[in-house]
Amino acid sequence: MSGPVLSLRDSGAPAGPAGETLGGVLVSAAQDHPSTVAVAFPDHRLTVAALLGRADELAAALIGHGIGPGDKVGILMPNSGDYVVALFGIARAGAVAVPINGRFKETEFGHVVRHADLRILLAAPAAGADYARLLGTLGDADRGLLELVVWSGEALSGTVRPDEFLTAAAGVEATEVERRSAGVRPDDVAILMYTSGTTALPKGCLLAHGAIVRHATNIGRERFHLTADDRFWDPLPLFHCGGIVPMVSCIQVGAEYHHAGHFDADTALRVLETERITLAYPAFEAIWLGILNHPRRRSADLSSIRMVMNIATPERLAWYEEQMPWAPQVSSFGSTESASHLTLTEPDEPYEVRMRTTGRPIGGMEMKIVSPESGVEVAEGERGELCFRGYARFLGYYKDPEATARTIDSNGWFHTGDLASVEDGRLIYRGRLKDMLKVGGENVAALEIEDYLVRHPAIAVAQVVAAPDARYGEVPAAFVQLQPGASITQDEVIDFCLDRIATYKIPRYLRIVDEWPMSGTKVRKYELRDRIRQELEDAHITEAPAPRARPTTEGSV
Template identity: 40%
Template sequence: MTEAVEDSYIRMVRRVAHLRPEATALLIGDDRRTYGALLDNAGIRARELKVLGLGAGDRLGILMPTSVDFVEIMIGAAMIGVVTVPMNTRFKTIETRHIIVDSGMAAIYTTDAIDDVVNFAELLASALPGLETQTDAGALAIDGVPGLRAIVQIGAPRPAFVEAAALRDRALALPLPDEGEAPAATAPFLLMYTSGTTANPKACILSSRAFLSTAARLAERYAIGERDIWWCPLPMFHVGGIIFMSLVLSRGGFYIGMRHFTPDAAFDLVERFRPTVLYPLFPPITLAIMDHPRFAKADFGSARYVFSVAPPDVQMKIQTAFPTATLCSAFGLTEACGAVTFSPPDDSAEDRLTTCGTPLPGWDVRIVDPETQQPAGPGQPGEIEIRGVGLFDGYFGDAGLTAAAFTPDGFCRTGDIGSVDPGGRLRFHGRFKDQLKVGGENVSALEVESFLCSHPAVKQAQVVGAPDERYGEVVAAFIELMSGAELSADDVLAYCAGKIARYKIPRYLRFVQDWPMSATKVQKHRLRDRIAAELAAGHG
């Protein structure tokens, strides 16, 4: 298919559906859709939203796992200019209420499909006191949440929730949305909330133009076409779960998502569909696959690419484990539709494994001294600032935070530390808040984590600061071992001795089997709280 950047998301979907109506667009769980069916069902969803009284500019929450329903609702919203707000399914009462109130959403779609794992109806009832006593499901009146009109339940009927089947019957009586109702390219398409690992989540305003421009440039860099099969287990409340699906849809390919990641389910999909692109991206997912008993016999030979962001030692392990695929890395953030730099596939292995690649066309990346705001020289670390075609339009409802995020010449301050080599490749050195200060010496958490992960028994390591009366703080490391591996604290210390500076060697070690997670990231503030509490209780 020829490259195209439409002026709205729905025009992109319509174009591909008209060209390839019978081709499979996506598969999630047991639910499969052709491009034609996806467009038709999205039209029904758009009419459902009209029945609920939503129109251009209104916000719609989607609280459900990755699913075909999610995609159809999002595309249906785009048909009439309704802005989708993906809701993190891992959030609890306080975070869920914050998103509902902060976004001013007018309606929510949810489901009982995973009640045995998380009951969304109960979550919403706890986040919205008074919901269960509402007598008119189509005209909610909840104290403190004046904008919320309705919550649609897909599945068994529930009091105070609009029944999805009845809503659909009413929607089918309405005419299809006119193609002229599609919003402009610059209109908001999504409000994507950041993971909020250290503060309340904040909503990034992302337009169709930002998403489609990003998708087009990614497709060009990796020559993605209609024969590609892209496997991605990232949730759709994460920007990566939507941008790469959008990339595949824009090129008429086949996207395979997962309602819930498990290694066994991933192996089943790989064996059945033979993906050409593997996008696990984050080490907790990639390493879980590599550490699984089925990995030794699995055939990943169909994959052209595997994508991962991790320290170089972990990247080397992953590339070695997938010898016939090209490992590529990236740097992105929600404010940039998830994609700023990506490894050119023809880069050397060393460059692909040790850097985040070069900026996509249409992006500028610069490194500045955080104190002087002067440009850093080649290879010199500083704050990463970005400007480009996929940049967000600001934080919803917070002009002050938006103004603080941008420089006078339009660059976004990321809060991340990086450097750019003479070839223009970005190296990521961590976040400023991941810098420890040990007796006046700066310590990069990422540097220590990378070193610990070079031990063959270490699956994942996370480093945080632990309070110390003498030094202010010292290094504390949480370590997850590879399956069947054995390692003691003394073994770790012996491995570090003489290889890294003494002030970088962990003073405290904790071996763990699971991690406190947000959407895709380990919540380091919870690890810091844990070690501080243990030390306060005398457990050194």
């Protein structure tokens, strides 16, 4: 079909400096505004100068322990100043940071440790997580190349204390840290970030220094319009791009970056008010609803907030703006593969644009919509697969050339597997082509859950689909066919999953089937999705109970 070509480049802003690295950003900031607050958490904060000092001490210790350029160093910590120190310290040493999702359980954690070729793991206790138990699951075979685990919690066999680890810094000259950092190039890998895909286990996305830094520059300048007078609030985890890129944006210009730490609505509301936050970045409904529905919210003075970034339905975005009409809602489409935002609306765009679309591409990024069948670009307004390319595109999947070749074509376009259309140069997200769920902002591969469920002796076949949920957007619903003579309950499925896979991946609904809706050799999953959606709608169920609440909505379909 003929029509306008939708290879779109937003040309409204400069592309940003391509020659920067994470270490370079911190050094430049320390020269320009050393006493400004680089990062703040509810109970502690670090100036730019203090952050650089601690990062360089850690970098020296890493070098003293034999870490070389390109070596992988894992981070398993709560959101904190120590996490930020680790991220920049690894960068200053010329190594690659591997942030580990704090919600991973034994299966995913062991996979990342082995697959990423970690040499050192920096770990600390976190509220609501048993990292000590997780570290205890690492046997010799699970460690792979892992030589050292630095643990700041109670004494744990096979680990060393941070103060003991840092003694190695004394034998490393400061000039060696500078030499290592100066040797890092913008196209070198800065972060190996694991994200769920269509394979059974998380895939490692290789993100370059230049991608992160240039993206932070462009997003901060052209979409957030950040200045040194801003105070940016972010509750997203530091193991996500949504925690890292905005932080770098703020450090670049001298804005204060306030992180929620372990999110709590009461604490968050207090910080938003007392710190006079100017930009709020909740992103996901579970977070912003917790604040807007807080009993103290209407009496809180949030008038300093000039912009809020959320990802939600048009109806929910409109309601958000009704609650705080002085703070325009902006929305986005992004992914780990695009180093956070691919598109982002702007606060001065028309209301309808901000409600219906996710905006234009960030400067220097391109997108197009193609037919999933032919790969040919479609006409404006038609639906198809979203593809993008540009400086912020990830370099590829670590140790997975097949997956990289399947998703990045010969012209550099990354095929997202997402369904979308474009109107007037702005992206409208339509859903997923590939078999993925998005649970409270987390990408979850249905296949990953299915592969785990069939390990249960009672389950012969498992198919996982997205069930609509008012709180998380989507939650997993499992349809299973049992082994002959077997039986299983929702409680048994939960017990089988708890502490083995991340809680957000545990099926909230279980349905037992004898036959599958088939299309040739494939299960028609859309029929299963329609089935669970209709059932929940008929029963007036809008929100799934938590896994530990032992849902009582099980049944047969």
